[in-house]
Amino acid sequence: MKRNSVETPSTHNIHKDPGARKEKTIHIVLLLAATVSLLALFLITAFVVGEGWPVMVKHGPLNLILGTDWTPSRLSFGMLPQLTGTLLVTLGALLIAVPLGVGCAIFLAELSSEKVANLLRPCISLLAAVPSVVYGFLG
Known part of the structure; x- marks a missing residue:
């Protein structure tokens, strides 16, 4: 080895170092x-595309998205009501969550005492660690 060269992990002998082997x-x-x-x-x-391709070819993507009739027996699939419902539920959730979240943040940062803030911050961190799907499942 040259005098100024450095041994890199790729040239390191794995058999001599158990840490490198691990x-x-x-x-x-x-x-x-x-x-x-x-x-x-x-x-x-691949499965989803393969199963949905015949309907996509028959009706076209625009009719699938903007159509309002959902009758699987006639292979008629319009997703506009489902998409509208999803957007309305999301908007409703945002109307509740944003003011509540911003209000809690302002309260903790500006209005609460140090004792209350030190008590609530870990609780909020624990709540934030749980996925929202779990809260939805629990009701």
């Missing part, structure tokens, strides 16, 4: 997990 094993496991995840995502996408 890191290489973890790298392989994570790479395998990522590959399986991408494969599953690809297969799900």
